[in-house]
Amino acid sequence: DAGVIQSPRHEVTEMGQEVTLRCKPISGHDYLFWYRQTMMRGLELLIYFNNNVPIDDSGMPEDRFSAKMPNASFSTLKIQPSEPRDSAVYFCASSLGDYKSIQYFGAGTRLSVL
Amino acid sequence: AQTVTQSQPEMSVQEAETVTLSCTYDTSESDYYLFWYKQPPSRQMILVIRQEAYKQQNATENRFSVNFQKAAKSFSLKISDSQLGDAAMYFCAYRSERAGGTSYGKLTFGQGTILTVHP
Secondary structure, eight states, X not given: OOOOXXXXXXXXXXXXXXXXXXXXXXXXXOEEEEEEEETTTEEEEEEEEETTEEEEOTTOOSTTEEEEEEETTEEEXXXXXXXXXXXXXXXXXXXXXXXXXXXXXXXXXXXXXX | OOEEEOOOSEEXXXXXXXXXXXXXXXXXXXXEEEEEEEEOTTOOOEEEEEEETTOOSOOEETTEEEEEEXXXXXXXXXXXXXXXXXXXXXXXXXXXXXXXXXXXXXXXXXXXXXXXXXX
């Protein structure tokens, strides 16, 4: 299996622009997680899905952030409008949701908002 | 809410020596998993080892082992025969296994420990 695939690997954009990050989970996994990593806050969970349904979005910082999972093999995290403080590495992870499940991470997207 | 604390921002070790990374956590739950993840400069988060809270036996994976002290809420990682490839940021993480709770399945991470391996 190719693992969790995230795109793009790097994204540079200007303040106010819309940014869309993409994730393809491991085939067959029914949980998908979006994390954000910053120097100040470390790794924090933004939102997670189970069977394409958002379960907990309490970590989403503002209404500017939205996430969707239209099918079992694709998810997006959108920021509109983007701000410099959104600059971070965004990780997607997936797991097969039995109680022993391990989360497998993608390589992350480094977002820089100028 | 659960919290995970790694009190060592940085650690260093000589190649072939042993190093221990510390982690403590706070929870009122009895069912949970603990993990150590490695993040090398490539950024990829790689699972190193995991421990089920209900198991008293410490988990081991080749050169990596843990010292799990449930009463003390401590979960340290020991790396034996350190190799240059072990150099990375190491994260301790907690996951609730209380089904039905909103924190079920979520990973809570510590701040990380940067490990340097000297040749």
